[in-house]
Amino acid sequence: MFERLRITPSLPRSGDQWVAGIASLLPMSLVLGNVAFEVVIGLTGLLWLVQSVFIRHESLLRIRRHLIFWPLVIWMTGIMLSRVANPFSTIEFFHDLVFLRFVLFVLAIVDISVRLPIDRYLLGGAVAGIIWAAFNTLCAHVLGFDSIGAPVRFYTDKLLTAERIAVFCAYMFPFFVVRLTSCRDKERAEKIFLCVLTVLCLGLLVLMKIRTAWLAAAIGILGGAVIALCGRVRWLMAGSIAMAVIAGGSLVYYTGYQRGLDTVYDRYWIWQRSLTLWLEHPLLGVGVSGFAKAFHHLVADTDLKPYIAPNGQAYKFDNATNAHNLVLTLLSCTGLWGLGSFFWLVIAATRQWLKDDFSRRISLGVIPFVLVGIGLTGYSIYDSFYASIVMYFLAWMASRTAGNHGQEGVLS
Secondary structure, eight states: OOOOOOOOOOHHHHHHHHHHHHHTTHHHHHHHOHHHHHHHHHHHHHHHHHHHHHTOHHHHHHHTTSTTHHHHHHHHHHHHHHHHTSOOOHHHHHHHHTTHHHHHHHHHHHHHTTTSOHHHHHHHHHHHHHHHHHHHHHHHHHHSBOTTOOBGGGGTSSOHHHHHHHHHHHHHHHHHHHHHHTOSSOOHHHHHHHHHHHHHHHHHHHHHTOHHHHHHHHHHHHHHHHHHHHTTSSHHHHHHHHHHHHHHHHHHHHHHOOOOSHHHHHHHHHHHHHHHHHHHSTTTOSOTTTHHHHHHHHHHHSOOOOEEOTTSOEEOOOOOSSOSSHHHHHHHHHHHHHHHHHHHHHHHHHHHHHHSOGGGSGGGGGHHHHHHHHHHHSOOTTSHHHHHHHHHHHHHHHSOOGGGTTSOOOOO
16 A cells, blocks of 8 residues: 655655655644644645745746646635625734645645655555544543543543544545445455554544534445446445445434434524625625624624424524534635635546546545535534645645656646
8 A cells, every 4th residue: 555655865855755744644633633733734834835935946836737726826815805804803814814824735735746656645644643543542442541641531522632533534434435445456455454444434433423424424435436336446335335334324323322403403593694694795704713703793783583493492502603514604704705716626626636547546536525524514614623634635636646656747
């Protein structure tokens, strides 16, 4: 799975290796906490930018011709326009401005993939992240705390560590399932290793007990089955696994940790208010850092009736920090500009993936499906931890494959 890198040592190439190596640490850093993954994201983009300016001037010129460049730039422009179009404080302005770190992170990976087999770095980092998450989860449940001293409740109460691990596994579980079902020419040892990784992802999803992650993983596997069918890659096996996972997930959900529909009704209330915010600011939204304040003012300044559920109970959630829906988050925070530019970004990454070596990267095709699955009820794309995960995978899709290493790159 991980071939030895044969790269001629040089200052620029060594710089590429440093940037790629740091970027590959993102999955492991998610387990460590906010500071860790923010350092990885920021340092990756900063080192690439410094190297591009002082060592590889042609990188900045070439990257502008890549399919993903303009969607990223337009999306970032929309974020800042939505900020200045609404009242803001200095802190809110810089909060939205530093979203630029994710843009630089993606551009760094895409550019370096022209010179390095970036798949090996990112796949290695993802595998290390899963193993690291499994190790820390085991420590937490056996010892009562993980390797950095975080208590077991961080892994059981839908808190920060649990949600980060669950969301990452929601992407990686269908990724490994598709990779496993399409590995015709792989050696037995590699197939066994893929089975182990798949089981680890499944176990982590079960232990974290986050329904959004389960739903997204199931949609991802269904997407993988569709891709396998279109590519004629063991589609029957992929479809069977998809049905088995959905059935198993449903069984675990209903017998193990069903929490009722309270969160669904709360979300319905939030969706209604988020839609109202967008209708009041249709083009640019209320700003990324302005959603919570705008939502609170909307609820406090108007006589809004609660949502009455079929059981007669009233639901009114007054302090939402995000819309809990991908489309409504994009619309309410950055308006039609943000919605259009973000989906342009996803389409550009998918087009790049389709143009590249499909047979070697078929498992990356599950990413848009999982993104939609989580986006139905889950996390905000403007939340730091979730944006880190999404940008990691979109950059992977938009990067070059090792099979094309050494050529000029797949450009628009």
